[in-house]
Amino acid sequence: MNEQTKSVNRTSAEPRSLLPSRVGRQIQKHWRLIVITIPFVWLLLFFLLPFFIVAKISVAELKIASPPFSNMFEWTDGGIVTVRIVFDNFIYIMTDNLYFDTYLNSVKIAAVSTFFCLLFGYPIAYGIVRSGPLAKPIFLFLVILPFWTSFLLRVYAWMGLLSDQGTINSILIALGIINEPIQMLYTEFAVYIGIVYTYMPFMILPLYANLEKLDGSLNEAAADLGSRPTNTFFKVTLPLTMPGVIAGSLLVFIPATGEYVIPDLLGGGNVQMIGRVLYNEFSRNTDWPVASAVALTMLFLLVLPIIVFQYYQGKSTGGK
Amino acid sequence: MIEKSNVDDTTWHTDDKTKPLVQIKGLTKKFGDVIAVDNVDLDIYQGELFCLLGGSGCGKSTLLRMLAGFEYPEAGTISIDGMDMSNVPAYERPTNMMFQSYALFPHMTVEKNIAFGLQQDVMPKDEIADRVHDILKLVELEGYKKRRPQQLSGGQRQRVALARSLVKEPKLLLLDEPLAALDKKLRKQTQFELANIQEQVGVTFIVVTHDQEEAMTLSSRMAVMDAGRFKQIGTPTEIYEFPESRFVADFIGSANIFEGRVSEDGSDHVRVSTNVGEVYINHGQSVAENKQIWVGLRPEKIHLSITPPKNTGPNQIMGQVEDIGYLGETSIYKVRLQNGQIVDVTAPNQRRPMNRTHSITWEDTVFLSWEPESVMLLTS
Amino acid sequence: MHGRRSRFLTVMITLGLAFFYIPMILLVVYSFNYSKLVPVWGGWSTRWYKVLFASEEVWGAVSLSLKIALVNASFATIFGLLAALSMVRFGQFRGRTLFGGMLVAPLVMPEVITGLSLLVLFITLRQVFGWPENRGFATITIAHITFSMAYVAVTIQARLTGMGQSLEEAASDLGAKPFKVLTAITIPRLMPALVSGWLLAFTLSLDDLVIASFVTGPGATTLPILIFSRIRLGLRPDINALATIIILVVAVCIAIAALIMFRQQKRDLLDQQLAKHVK
Numbered sequence: 001m002n003e004q005t006k007s008v009n010r011t012s013a014e015p016r017s018l019l020p021s022r023v024g025r026q027i028q029k030h031w032r033l034i035v036i037t038i039p040f041v042w043l044l045l046f047f048l049l050p051f052f053i054v055a056k057i058s059v060a061e062l063k064i065a066s067p068p069f070s071n072m073f074e075w076t077d078g079g080i081v082t083v084r085i086v087f088d089n090f091i092y093i094m095t096d097n098l099y100f101d102t103y104l105n106s107v108k109i110a111a112v113s114t115f116f117c118l119l120f121g122y123p124i125a126y127g128i129v130r131s132g133p134l135a136k137p138i139f140l141f142l143v144i145l146p147f148w149t150s151f152l153l154r155v156y157a158w159m160g161l162l163s164d165q166g167t168i169n170s171i172l173i174a175l176g177i178i179n180e181p182i183q184m185l186y187t188e189f190a191v192y193i194g195i196v197y198t199y200m201p202f203m204i205l206p207l208y209a210n211l212e213k214l215d216g217s218l219n220e221a222a223a224d225l226g227s228r229p230t231n232t233f234f235k236v237t238l239p240l241t242m243p244g245v246i247a248g249s250l251l252v253f254i255p256a257t258g259e260y261v262i263p264d265l266l267g268g269g270n271v272q273m274i275g276r277v278l279y280n281e282f283s284r285n286t287d288w289p290v291a292s293a294v295a296l297t298m299l300f301l302l303v304l305p306i307i308v309f310q311y312y313q314g315k316s317t318g319g320k
Numbered sequence: 321m322i323e324k325s326n327v328d329d330t331t332w333h334t335d336d337k338t339k340p341l342v343q344i345k346g347l348t349k350k351f352g353d354v355i356a357v358d359n360v361d362l363d364i365y366q367g368e369l370f371c372l373l374g375g376s377g378c379g380k381s382t383l384l385r386m387l388a389g390f391e392y393p394e395a396g397t398i399s400i401d402g403m404d405m406s407n408v409p410a411y412e413r414p415t416n417m418m419f420q421s422y423a424l425f426p427h428m429t430v431e432k433n434i435a436f437g438l439q440q441d442v443m444p445k446d447e448i449a450d451r452v453h454d455i456l457k458l459v460e461l462e463g464y465k466k467r468r469p470q471q472l473s474g475g476q477r478q479r480v481a482l483a484r485s486l487v488k489e490p491k492l493l494l495l496d497e498p499l500a501a502l503d504k505k506l507r508k509q510t511q512f513e514l515a516n517i518q519e520q521v522g523v524t525f526i527v528v529t530h531d532q533e534e535a536m537t538l539s540s541r542m543a544v545m546d547a548g549r550f551k552q553i554g555t556p557t558e559i560y561e562f563p564e565s566r567f568v569a570d571f572i573g574s575a576n577i578f579e580g581r582v583s584e585d586g587s588d589h590v591r592v593s594t595n596v597g598e599v600y601i602n603h604g605q606s607v608a609e610n611k612q613i614w615v616g617l618r619p620e621k622i623h624l625s626i627t628p629p630k631n632t633g634p635n636q637i638m639g640q641v642e643d644i645g646y647l648g649e650t651s652i653y654k655v656r657l658q659n660g661q662i663v664d665v666t667a668p669n670q671r672r673p674m675n676r677t678h679s680i681t682w683e684d685t686v687f688l689s690w691e692p693e694s695v696m697l698l699t700s
Numbered sequence: 701m702h703g704r705r706s707r708f709l710t711v712m713i714t715l716g717l718a719f720f721y722i723p724m725i726l727l728v729v730y731s732f733n734y735s736k737l738v739p740v741w742g743g744w745s746t747r748w749y750k751v752l753f754a755s756e757e758v759w760g761a762v763s764l765s766l767k768i769a770l771v772n773a774s775f776a777t778i779f780g781l782l783a784a785l786s787m788v789r790f791g792q793f794r795g796r797t798l799f800g801g802m803l804v805a806p807l808v809m810p811e812v813i814t815g816l817s818l819l820v821l822f823i824t825l826r827q828v829f830g831w832p833e834n835r836g837f838a839t840i841t842i843a844h845i846t847f848s849m850a851y852v853a854v855t856i857q858a859r860l861t862g863m864g865q866s867l868e869e870a871a872s873d874l875g876a877k878p879f880k881v882l883t884a885i886t887i888p889r890l891m892p893a894l895v896s897g898w899l900l901a902f903t904l905s906l907d908d909l910v911i912a913s914f915v916t917g918p919g920a921t922t923l924p925i926l927i928f929s930r931i932r933l934g935l936r937p938d939i940n941a942l943a944t945i946i947i948l949v950v951a952v953c954i955a956i957a958a959l960i961m962f963r964q965q966k967r968d969l970l971d972q973q974l975a976k977h978v979k
Contacts, residue, residue, distance in 0.1 A: 042845075050817035156943065
């Protein structure tokens with residue numbers, strides 16, 4: 001790599017470029033820089049910068065104005081800048097029970113859902129790994145396909161299944177198991193099903209990737225040394241799939257905490273999750289500072305898991 | 321003078337009182353339409369270092385895996401120490417295996433790797449620690465307890481794998497190409513170490529290999545395998561000096577093979593007339609007269625001379641040197657016979673002639689002769 | 701050699717796949733339901749499809765979503781490609797960790813946060829620069845490109861690292877300058893990953909609700925926004941019809957992408973085997 005970089009700078013014989021102008025030659029010379037810069041700048045502008053603005057708003061005061069918050073910098077007549085930074089918003093959300101409880105509730109729901117995704121996803125991933133060479137890509141295709149059909153519509157499908165006049169209740173009543181429909185829609189239970197249903201592929205795929213790379217002879221060696229299959233699983237297979245378990249869990253847990261659509265459609269007003277609270281705070285109550293503070297806190301509490309995720313990604317791909 | 325009857329082989333198998341440790345009867349294994357192991361029988365005795373030798377795809381690894389319990393046969397039985405293994409899963413068999421890839425657990429230290437097998441049996445912790453310590457001493461890896469497999473060299477990993485498979489003191493140790501992953505020099509060294517350890521510990525070894533030199537060096541007895549069947553079973557000497565078929569003669573070392581017909585079958589001799597002359601063999605072997613047969617001669621057993629022999633008779637041919645391969649300590653002469661066949665003769669370069677590289681050189685007419693007892697009679 | 705699949709695992713796979721697909725199958729079935737009340741069966745009918753096709757709102761939303769998706773996919777693929785190349789082939793450079801982090805974060809971050817921050821950005825931009833005056837097509841597209849790019853980058857990165865550099869090294873050895881190597885060797889070899897990355901970005905954009913809701917403006921209703929507003933109030937059979945169509949289209953697209961990747965895998969396998977023989 002270093003040699004190639006040197007050769008770009010040392011182009012004594014100018015490469016025949018498509019653009020014979022000076023600009024063309026500059027592009028040829030610095031093409032690497034250009035390649036990096038384009039996406040980099042885009043992300044800085046449209047990904048990083050917004051977060052700084054959010055941070056700025058979170059330390060501002062609510063004002064009846066458009067936009068509805070006070071300015072950080074105010075120029076007074078004497079040309080002096082006063083800086084108004086208010087941490088009230090953060091204090092508010094940390095002391096107000098609603099936010100605290102909602103956040104805890106979100107974490108709880110996300111954690112339980114992650115657990116079930118793992119519980120069901122692991123055997124599925126393992127089963128696919130053990131399948132024949134023809135079945136494997138077919139199974140993977142079948143697992144990935146739902147993930148790519150509309151997320152919204154898949155949640156909608158469960159609305160149809162879980163509602164009081166829905167399929168499940170109808171079947172149960174028809175079979176005589178129950179007389180009255182069971183309330184399933186607009187409960188926390190429905191939210192669990194919704195999250196597990198939509199996020200399961202995110203758990204299965206990293207697990208599959210990890211399991212697939214395992215050396216099959218390790219299982220044989222363990223058996224040869226006298227270990228029964230269950231023991232082999234817990235002592236050999238599971239420890240070696242930890243990176244996959246963690247990657248899958250983070251891919252489910254972190255987005256699930258901030259879920260908005262599922263608690264809204266399947267939970268109705270009954271299930272409070274922080275994603276909905278944020279949306280409501282922002283759009284309905286137009287309390288941007290508070291909403292920003294919530295967003296920032298959420299981000300901070302989730303940033304740590306993201307760093308962990310990055311670390312494990314680096315480990316499994318043997319990052320440079 | 322080597323005759324078949326006085327070949328020195330410690331004859332476990334002629335002693336009727338000793339029951340074999342491993343008895344394989346009629347064992348067959350199929351993968352779809354492919355027959356990997358074809359109705360084989362084999363007895364292996366306690367204390368042997370037995371080698372299964374063959375090219376890739378001959379079924380030797382499949383046979384080994386069936387002994388370990390990773391594959392189940394379509395037909396036939398395996399019994400180890402008198403117990404039928406047909407329904408016994410791998411984790412309950414008194415066998416341990418050393419894998420070609422070593423299969424060391426990457427998330428465990430050397431110590432834990434070796435202790436793993438012992439932990440599956442109910443054994444007190446101190447005893448486990450002692451046994452681990454002792455076995456590490458045996459393979460000369462004492463200071464490496466806390467290392468992980470990734471931190472070891474190939475040769476060290478191999479020794480850990482060996483230690484792990486020996487520490488449970490199994491009745492039978494199965495080794496799948498144990499030296500294949502080592503470089504040549506290390507391989508030679510390890511061959512002797514392995515044989516020594518086996519003698520020391522007294523465990524019965526079954527080694528699968530494709531390397532004939534390895535099989536010859538290590539084994540007390542060996543079987544040559546091809547297409548799922550045993551071509552010949554015997555001691556290394558038996559197999560090398562008295563192969564029974566062209567396949568075996570050609571597989572181990574090299575051989576010049578002549579086709580012929582039995583012209584005379586006596587109790588202590590056989591005469592074969594071939595298209596290159598008459599061959600006289602001075603040990604008896606029951607072959608029918610007039611039967612089609614092949615005669616094999618190892619290149620090192622043929623005498624090469626410029627001067628014609630004093631007497632004419634059997635076991636002589638004339639030819640012309642077509643090519644010489646100089647190998648330093650020996651030379652291979654390719655001699656073209658009158659009927660066009662090329663015979664390989666190897667001879668040690670015992671003298672360094674003054675003006676030439678060889679005393680016999682290209683296009684010389686030469687006379688080949690050999691001792692009657694050197695002839696290998698190949699019935700198939 | 702991973703051993704045989706036990707019955708337990710087979711059962712789990714079957715149950716899992718049933719769990720995945722039964723809701724979707726029911727969705728499709730009920731789209732043909734004559735009755736207006738979705739779960740109550742009233743006989744076979746395609747009337748809801750007719751209702752669907754007659755709706756101007758729906759067509760408007762479909763065309764807007766498609767437009768956004770097309771633009772988004774194209775730009776996201778280009779940016780994602782550049783990003784992936786930078787991360788995999790350019791070694792260490794200043795800001796690499798930050799860059800890598802920004803590429804991974806959108807994958808994991810809750811959408812409400814991304815949506816909120818982008819809306820805030822657009823409003824601030826309007827305050828300072830006067831643009832964007834009205835939010836809609838442009839802002840949604842920008843938002844989509846930002847997060848799609850991350851997905852595409854990950855896809856291409858995976859393929860890039862798996863591909864190995866031997867062909868590029870050979871080209872270099874024959875005298876091709878790095879830029880030439882990139883355009884003549886690397887990018888053509890990446891074609892399948894580029895195609896599937898494009899499809900991924902396309903689908904993500906079509907499917908996005910939360911972020912689009914945040915950054916859209918009056919008059920710009922994307923398909924997910926439309927669907928969402930309708931289903932919040934309850935079940936509607938014309939939505940089932942829409943769902944069926946979408947599922948069909950997506951299935952076809954995935955099948956194509958899967959086929960391409962499958963063939964590429966086969967070709968790679970062949971290359972590897974040839975390489976072994978040459979050695």
